Amino acid sequence: METPPQLTDGRLFSSWQADVPALLVVVLLGGLYGWGVLRLRRRGEAWPVARTAAFALLGLGTIVVATMSALAVYDRVLFWPAAVQNVLLDLIAPLGLALGDPLRLALRALPERAAARAQGALTGRLVRLLTFPLVSTALVLATELTIYFTPYFETALADNWLHQLMYLQLLLAGSLFVLPVLTREEALPAWCTHPVRAGLVFVDGIIDAIPGIVVMTHGTLIAGAWYLSHSPSWAPDVQHDQQLGGGAMVSIAELVALPFLLAILVQWARTERAETVALDRRLDAELEVVRATPAETRTGTSTEGPDLVRPWWETENSEVAERIRGQR
Numbered sequence: 304m305e306t307p308p309q310l311t312d313g314r315l316f317s318s319w320q321a322d323v324p325a326l327l328v329v330v331l332l333g334g335l336y337g338w339g340v341l342r343l344r345r346r347g348e349a350w351p352v353a354r355t356a357a358f359a360l361l362g363l364g365t366i367v368v369a370t371m372s373a374l375a376v377y378d379r380v381l382f383w384p385a386a387v388q389n390v391l392l393d394l395i396a397p398l399g400l401a402l403g404d405p406l407r408l409a410l411r412a413l414p415e416r417a418a419a420r421a422q423g424a425l426t427g428r429l430v431r432l433l434t435f436p437l438v439s440t441a442l443v444l445a446t447e448l449t450i451y452f453t454p455y456f457e458t459a460l461a462d463n464w465l466h467q468l469m470y471l472q473l474l475l476a477g478s479l480f481v482l483p484v485l486t487r488e489e490a491l492p493a494w495c496t497h498p499v500r501a502g503l504v505f506v507d508g509i510i511d512a513i514p515g516i517v518v519m520t521h522g523t524l525i526a527g528a529w530y531l532s533h534s535p536s537w538a539p540d541v542q543h544d545q546q547l548g549g550g551a552m553v554s555i556a557e558l559v560a561l562p563f564l565l566a567i568l569v570q571w572a573r574t575e576r577a578e579t580v581a582l583d584r585r586l587d588a589e590l591e592v593v594r595a596t597p598a599e600t601r602t603g604t605s606t607e608g609p610d611l612v613r614p615w616w617e618t619e620n621s622e623v624a625e626r627i628r629g630q631r
Contacts, residue, residue, distance in 0.1 A: 306380060306533075306535045307376055307377055307380065307535075309535070309537040310373065310377055310381070310537075314373060315373045316373070317373075318372070318373040318376045318377075319371055319372055319373070319376070320371060320375055320376050321371060322370040322371045322375060324467045325366060325367070325370035325371065325467070325470065326367075326371070328366065328471075329363050329366055329367060332362075332363060332400075333359065333363055335405075335409075336355070336358055336359075336403065336405060336408065338412070339405075339408040339409060339411070339412035340355060340408070340412075342412040343408075343411060343412055348411070350408065354402065354403045354404055354408075355403065357399055357402035357403050358399065358400055358402065358403025358405065359403075360399070361395070361396075361398065361399025361402065362396055362397075362398075362399030362400035362401075362402070362403060363396075363399070363400075364399070365391050365392075365395045365396040365399055366392065366396050366474070368391065369387075369388045369391040369392050369396065369470075370388070370392075370470060374387055374388045374391075375388065378460075379460055379529075379533060380530075380533050380534060380535055380538060381530075381534075381538055381544055382525065382526070382530055382541070382544045382545050382547075382548045383544055383545075383547040383548035383551055384548075385456075385460075385548070386515075386518065386548030386549065386551055386552050387548070387551050387552075387555070388470075389447070389450065389469075389473055389552075390515070390551070390552045390555045390556060391555070392470055392473040392474050392477065393443060393446065393447070393473040393474065393476055393477035394477055394511060394555065394556060394559045395555070395559055396474055396477070397474065397477035397478040397480070397481040397482065398477075398481055398485075398559060398562070398563055398566075400478060400481075400482070401478070401481040401482045401484070401485040401486065402485060402566060404485070404486055404487060405482075406425065406482060406486045406490065407486055407487050409421060410422060425490055426489075426490075430490075431492075433479050434479055434480075434482075434483040434490060434491065435491075435492075436480065436483075436484070436491070436495065436503045436507075439476075439479040439480035439483075440480055440503075440506070440507050440510055442476050442479060442480075443476045443477055443479075443480060443507075443510075443511065444510055444511075444513060444514065446472060446473060446476040447514035448514060448517070450469060450473075451514065451517075451518055451525050452517075452525070455469070456469075456525065456526050457525075457526035457528065457529050460526060460529050461529070480507065481563070484500050484503065484504065484567070485566055485567070485570070487570075497567060497568075497570060497571035497574060498571070500567050501564060501567045501568065501571070504560065504563050504564050504567055505560070505564065507560070507563075508556065508557065508559075508560030508563070508564075511556040511559075511560070512552075512553050512556045512557060514552060515549045515550070515551070515552030515553035515554075515556055516549065516553055517549070518545065518548060518549035518552060519545075519546050519548075519549025519550055519552075519553065520549070521545070521549075524541055524542065524545060525545055527541065530544070
C-alpha cells in the first residue's frame, strides 16, 4: 500500500479518490429519487425543493465526502479519518436522506399497485421490528461497538470489499432509526407522537456519543497492529490519533442531535397547524348547518309541540359544539 503524503490543511480539502461501489450507490439513490420527483411533476404535483436539496446535498453529498474525500485517502494510515468516515455514514448521511422524505416520495410516485406493495412492506412485521425506536437505536450502538471492538475493523482495512460492506452496514443501521422518525408516512407505532419522537431523538443523541467516549478513553489500541505497521513518519502518536478520532466521533454525534431535534419540532409545528386548519374547516361546515337550521328547531321548540329534543350543539361538550354555541 502506497503511503500518502503528509496530511495538511490544503490536502484535507483537495485530496480525493474514486470509490466505484460507493459512487454506484450514490448514482442509484439519486437516480431513483430524481425519477420520483420528475414523475410527480409530470402529473402536475409539486415536491418541495428543500427536500430534494437535503437528500442530494446533505444525504448523498455526505456519502461522497465520507468515501471519496481525504477521509478515504488517509483512513488506512490514520485512525481519526476512519472514525469521522464512520460517524458521517451512520449519523449525518441518514439524516440528510431522511430529510428528503424518500419513503413518502416513493409511495406518491409509484403506480398504485406498486405503492400498495411498498406500503405493505413498510408495515410488515420485520420492518416494524427493525425500525422500532429502541431496536434501531440498539442496532446503531451495536454496529459501532462491533466494528471497533472486534477484529471487524482491522480486517476491513485490509479487505476492500469488507470495507465497502462496513460502509453499507453503517448507512443502513443509521437509516433504520432516522428514516421512520422523520418521514410523514405512518412507519412507527401510534404512540410515537411528535413529543415522544423528540424525546427519542434526545436519548439517541446521548447513546450515539457512547462509542466515541469509549474509543477516546479505551486503553487498548483499536486496530493497533495495522496502524502501528502502516503509520507514516509524519503521523501523530497512534494512541493520540485514536483519542482524536474518539473526540471527533463525540463532537459530531452531539452536533447532529440539534438539527435532528429541530427537524422533529418543525414537523410537530406543521402537523399542529394542519390539524388546526382541518378543525377550522369542520367548524365552518358545522356553522353553515346551524345557520341553515330553522330558528324554532335550534331553540328546541316548534309550532307542533314543546317536547322536541334539543340540538346536539346545545348539549354536547365538544370543541365544535362550544364554537357553535359561541357563534349564536
